[in-house]
Amino acid sequence: MSRLMLGRTLERVCKVVLLLCLIHFLIMMILYFDVYSQRFDIFSRFNNGRGTNNSRGPHHYYYNYSSGRPNATFPSYLPAIDQLPPSARPEANRTRPTPKPVLPCPEAPPGLVGRLLIEFSSQMTMEKVQRENPSVTDGGRYTPPDCRPKQKVAIIIPFRHRDHHLKFWLHYLHPILRRQKIDYGVYIINQLGEDTFNRAKLLNVGYTEALRDTEYDCFIFSDVDLIPMDDRNLYHCYDQPRHFAIAMDKFGFRLPYAGYFGGVSGLSRKQFLKINGFPNEYWGWGGEDDDIYNRITLNGMKVSRPDVRIGRYRMIKHERDKHNEPNPQRFNKIQNTKNTMRKDGISSLTYRLVSVKKYPLYTNISVEIGKPPPRPNRG
Structure with missing residues (x-):
């Protein structure tokens, strides 16, 4: 009789453990798909920002302007430099070299040779x-x-x-x-x-x-x-x-x-x-x-x-x-x-x-x- 009671108790414990494992598995799956959906949303925003017909409204860049570096939460999803607006590009703040002005031709060109030998006997074509x-x-x-x-x-x-x-x-x-x-x-x-x-x-x-x-x-x-x-x-x-x-x-x-x-x-x-x-x-x-x-x-x-x-x-x-x-x-x-x-x-x-x-x-x-x-x- 005691053995029968012990077996039933163990059976109930196993069912409870199995139920807890199943609940844990379901919770993990829900959390996984929730995170995956967030990542997919980030990719969709990033890709829509590249297109010419963006129906989702203004493009948002995940960039921490106050700290001066990319946001640590999503470091791999930042846009390339050529996708930033002109004012946000690093080279926008650089001073470009001004082209060298073309000076007026000198009054006395330095390449002149002076007196020339002029003859008309050679063959000319x-x-x-x-x-x-x-x-x-x-x-x-x-x-x-x-x-x-x-x-x-x-x-x-x-x-x-x-x-x-x-x-x-x-x-x-x-x-x-x-x-x-x-x-x-x-x-x-x-x-x-x-x-x-x-x-x-x-x-x-x-x-x-x-x-x-x-x-x-x-x-x-x-x-x-x-x-x-x-x-x-x-x-x-x-x-x-x-x-x-x-x-x-x-x-x-x-x-x-x-x-x-x-x-x-x-x-x-x-x-x-x-x-x-x-x-x-x-x-x-x-x-x-x-x-x-x-x-x-x-x-x-x-x-x-x-x-x-x-x-x-x-x-x-x-x-x-x-x-x-x-x-x-x-x-x-x-x-x-x-x-x-x-x-x-x-x-x-x-x-x-x-x-x-x-x-x-x-x-x-x-x-x-x-x-x-x-x-x-x-x-």
């Missing part, structure tokens, strides 16, 4: 010249990479049938202009057809077409057969109209006369407009340079020139071009500059633009400029 000037971009454009020039310079060359001369001009002038720290573009103004050549009118065309390309404020007008012998003869504009080619070899390296303004000259945009540009009615060789000199002096300006030792030029020898014979009317026209300069100039320019082509070393502008008026009968 456009391919060679292009290899020599890799930093010159299409259209003959160049800007110094290490300083800020004060002017944008358009170099205007009147042209017809002078390809041989052009190769030498590009060969010598591009390196000179780069050493001078000039921001420039080269424009070849090609007169089509075989009618009488008109240098001054082509220069007016060059001024007009260059401004359609870029806002230049300085214009250098150069014959294609003249090469400077000293790179200190700086190709930019001055306070007064500039005459660069003051000592050519064909004149014994002297100025032929006081009013000479031929070969290579430069005017700012303001100076050019003040004289109404150049005359359009000088057909054939000669006279237009003297007319331009008269326009300058009649408008209260003076011609500036470099030192005679610096303004030396060599000319490529050649025969006189066909259809560019001396103009027999040039002397009479020069005497009437005061009466003609207001009505004959950039304000009265007419021409037909045929093509504009940008080559690696220059821009070629081909135009038709018409024919000279018939000469009056004598007697």
Whole structure:
């Protein structure tokens, strides 16, 4: 009887223990799923913060801003730095280095070499010249990479049938202009057809077409057969109209006369407009340079020139071009500059633009400029 009672007691104790274990297991499972659900909620918030369509409202970052470090309760669920708002990112408070300002180009560029050896006997090709000037971009454009020039310079060359001369001009002038720290573009103004050549009118065309390309404020007008012998003869504009080619070899390296303004000259945009540009009615060789000199002096300006030792030029020898014979009317026209300069100039320019082509070393502008008026009968 006592054994039976003992067995029943042990059976009841085992059932109680088993029931307690079951209750304990249920409690543990409830606690486990409760914690798991909290963690899942954290992940869902974190992931929703990354998306573009967050329907759960503002994103909350688990970050202890008062202590300056992440909250210790959830260290593994903090967002990455690139997910923080800009104001909360560490680099937001750093001082970024300011870019180094580009200084103005010096008045006397340090890379100039002075007197140059100029010769025209070697073989010259456009391919060679292009290899020599890799930093010159299409259209003959160049800007110094290490300083800020004060002017944008358009170099205007009147042209017809002078390809041989052009190769030498590009060969010598591009390196000179780069050493001078000039921001420039080269424009070849090609007169089509075989009618009488008109240098001054082509220069007016060059001024007009260059401004359609870029806002230049300085214009250098150069014959294609003249090469400077000293790179200190700086190709930019001055306070007064500039005459660069003051000592050519064909004149014994002297100025032929006081009013000479031929070969290579430069005017700012303001100076050019003040004289109404150049005359359009000088057909054939000669006279237009003297007319331009008269326009300058009649408008209260003076011609500036470099030192005679610096303004030396060599000319490529050649025969006189066909259809560019001396103009027999040039002397009479020069005497009437005061009466003609207001009505004959950039304000009265007419021409037909045929093509504009940008080559690696220059821009070629081909135009038709018409024919000279018939000469009056004598007697």
